[in-house]
Amino acid sequence: MAAMGGNQRQMMEDAAEDKFPEGLRVLAVDDDRVCLKVLEVLLRHCKYQPTMVMDAKKALKILRAGKEQFDLVLTDVRMPDMDGFQLLELIGLEMDLPVIMLSVDCDKKAVMKGINHGACDYLMKPVHTNELKTYGSMFKVGEDPKQ
């Protein structure tokens, strides 16, 4: 680092800061309380602002109400009532939000289904902090997620 010019160093420092921007507003959906509890703390440790809900219909209600703005949705695939794929589809139709699927299985068909329906990523549980941190740089607050 000492060999670098001042500008380069500044750029790298900026990039390092950009990597983990604070305040990414995440809506996380999972019917499993244990998963949700761990995920919430993981998201806080990434310095994100998580909102946790236990069912997809409630998540949609919150999103449609528009009172709270979100940058990213994380959703479990398998949920009773409305599953993650249905939620993904509705979000894709009604709003411009990146959605990431979470699942205990890495079933190829399910992954393809998720991607074909517009999911930005498909993560296997248990999720790790370093996986979540990358989204901060991808979906920065205020930036167009489709870029």
Add this chain to the structure above:
Amino acid sequence: MEYANLRRQAASLKRSLFDQGYLDEQFCQVEDLQDEASPNFAEEVVSLFFKDSARLVTNIEQAMEKYPKDFNRWDAHMQQLRGSCFSIGASKMNNECTSFRNSCGEENAEGCRRTFQKVKREHAILRQKLESYFQLLRQAGPARAATRPGSM
């Protein structure tokens, strides 16, 4: 010192839980999430896990009785239980859940019954061991999160 001894016992118990495959790395991640704001986070999560998993186990039992050979239904319930197991690193229990799901896939009712008994057994064993572990930690006194097995 009494407290140091208790902490050593807790660390030793945790090491054996890893060595015997009851827990995996995910449990460490849960403990690592503890901080000053939530010093008992791991115990809270584990407590929640056993509350919810007990209910799920009962659901599966009832489903097996009420809906004989409805392997899809049984499997769906077990999927739920597996999800929770992943979250706390309940490795052995998770393996038995997978065996159950395999039996469902093979439409093997007897296999399902056998593996379900194993799931229940692992559930009970893990509960007892983790209760002991957290009790030791509580007795050892407040403060530092337990260290990882093998680390200083």
